[in-house]
Amino acid sequence: MNTFNIVKQMDCLVGMNAMQAESVDLIITSPPYNLNKSYEKKTALEAYLFWQREIIQACERVLKPGGSIAYQVGSYVDDGKVYPLDCLLFATFIEFGFTPRNRIVWHFESGLHCKNRLSGRHETVLWFTKGDNYTFNLDSIRVPQKYPGKKHYKGDKKGELSGNPLGKNPGDVWIIPNVKHNHPEKTNHECQFPLDLIRPIIKALSHPNNLVLDPFMGSGTVAVAATQLNRKYIGFELLESYIKIIYERLSHVSN
Numbered sequence: 001m002n003t004f005n006i007v008k009q010m011d012c013l014v015g016m017n018a019m020q021a022e023s024v025d026l027i028i029t030s031p032p033y034n035l036n037k038s039y040e041k042k043t044a045l046e047a048y049l050f051w052q053r054e055i056i057q058a059c060e061r062v063l064k065p066g067g068s069i070a071y072q073v074g075s076y077v078d079d080g081k082v083y084p085l086d087c088l089l090f091a092t093f094i095e096f097g098f099t100p101r102n103r104i105v106w107h108f109e110s111g112l113h114c115k116n117r118l119s120g121r122h123e124t125v126l127w128f129t130k131g132d133n134y135t136f137n138l139d140s141i142r143v144p145q146k147y148p149g150k151k152h153y154k155g156d157k158k159g160e161l162s163g164n165p166l167g168k169n170p171g172d173v174w175i176i177p178n179v180k181h182n183h184p185e186k187t188n189h190e191c192q193f194p195l196d197l198i199r200p201i202i203k204a205l206s207h208p209n210n211l212v213l214d215p216f217m218g219s220g221t222v223a224v225a226a227t228q229l230n231r232k233y234i235g236f237e238l239l240e241s242y243i244k245i246i247y248e249r250l251s252h253v254s255n
């Protein structure tokens with residue numbers, strides 16, 4: 001199986017194992033966090049990590065050399081104990097030969113108010129590449145300079161602009177509202193990530209017409225962003241109710 005612009009209602013391990021090896025340019029996903037959400041069944045942490053290891057191994061097989069994986073996770077919480085999943089999964093990516101590039105902190109300013117610890121206001125995106133010859137279109141995601149007209153005041157470059165006129169590197173802390181009740185992108189999926197988190201990742205880590213895979217599609221945010229940005233997508237999702245949401249969202253996308 002390797003067609004594109006398809007949404008498959010199936011287990012992503014089965015789906016990925018049926019794909020050609022080294023056939024996708026970019027993987028972006030957010031797996032279940034083992035929190036007993038409506039779409040998952042909480043298991044022992046060891047069992048969850050074993051399953052995640054299988055997923056990461058399958059991702060490595062289908063990713064092209066030079067491709068990237070952006071793995072978006074929060075924390076697993078059990079009986080008041082908080083385990084950041086990026087810490088628990090990092091070594092597994094290294095085990096399968098991935099090269100670490102960034103740990104992007106996604107900071108959102110709202111959420112549940114905790115009583116016995118600080119309220120959680122961030123999750124992360126682990127970015128790894130398969131090898132060193134990877135795509136990174138920095139210019140496509142530059143943000144405005146703080147002082148756009150600032151110039152060198154001495155030396156050979158005196159009078160020239162000191163910052164890149166295309167803007168500055170956005171850095172690795174991104175402040176983006178999460179998709180809660182009044183968010184314009186909100187669907188009936190309870191853990192949707194925002195398009196503003198995904199679009200810069202697609203722009204920076206892939207080219208137009210590249211193939212982007214999301215093994216855990218949920219409401220289809222990655223497929224929507226990929227379509228908007230003229231990339232192809234393929235993805236898996238277990239639940240029919242979410243598949244309907246994905247098709248509904250995709251039916252409104254124009255690129």
Ligand SMILES: C[S@@+](CC[C@H](N)C(=O)[O-])C[C@H]1O[C@@H](n2cnc3c(N)ncnc32)[C@H](O)[C@@H]1O
Nearest residue numbers: 011012030039192193216217218219221237238
């Ligand atoms: C954290 S949500 C992803 C949300 C998504 N990023 C979005 O923006 O809507 C994880 C999704 O993975 C799905 N899922 C869980 N186990 C799966 C599996 N084995 N194969 C495919 N999808 C699965 C769940 O139904 C859920 O919709």
